[in-house]
Amino acid sequence: MKRRIFGFGALASLAVAGCSTRSKFLTYNGPEVTSVVVNKGQRRLYLLNNEEILKAYDFDLGFTPTGHKQFEGDGKTPEGTYLIDRRNPRSKYHLSVGISYPNSKDIATAIAAGRRPGGEIFIHGQPNTKKAKGRDWTAGCIAVKNDEIEEIYAMVKDGTVITLRP
Template structure:
């Protein structure tokens, strides 16, 4: 009974952290989630490893996998979690709050230092086609879809097997923090990301 309750608590915690934007309130934070050092690094452009840059990211939702490409070759692959309703059977994102991961071709538009979910790479969702589909249905397409790391409780990666075994975000793609560190250094603004069913 205790194990079931603790698993339920963990599932609720994952659901609550989601991936929507929350402001950083300037609290002293000496964890890897501290944003001051991260923002200084971004301002200097010091986070990019020019020898290991990638030029494309491809996601396969059904396989729960993300692949990083350089010059047409896969150089890294990562297990991912998707939106809580956005797995392979959940379909494409339709509107804000549907907890689905979008499908289509986008690009990385910026990096964000995140005090809740480690680091984030924001993608260019919604595209014009996404907006048109949403307008036709009379709904808001939503936005703020990112590739991000893990919540604070899993900063050390000990819970990766748990988090990567289920879909828990608000529509984002979550990777382990070690994978996020690699992507953070390899991705510049404008890198294409293709998200497939």
């Protein structure tokens, strides 16, 4: 009898522990995020509903943080106006939200120089398998903390305008 009671107690403990696991996929029911603004020099990312700031985050950039991305491998983060165009729940980073770089102008500039424009620019969390190496460690992406990318992932929808400023 005591074994049975112990077994039920252990099973109940596991069930409660399983219920407390937090998902990285949050839900958001607040005001719509109508745009994202990234101020590279200030290292601040803003989620806006029209003119109202809903959330603001600090971030890290590519290993060459100043200037507009022009070529694959230059370590720069793009500047200009793009769209949030995809999301990756199975990213090698905690979560990621894609930016529509390169646009036609970016492609033309790179081709004129005999180079490739690069791509795969995201707002993402921390690496899943290793630790970020200091500040400005990405290859051109915008990196935030894991709990912050969870909020961004929930709040920002595909098709949202993103403006990246120097």
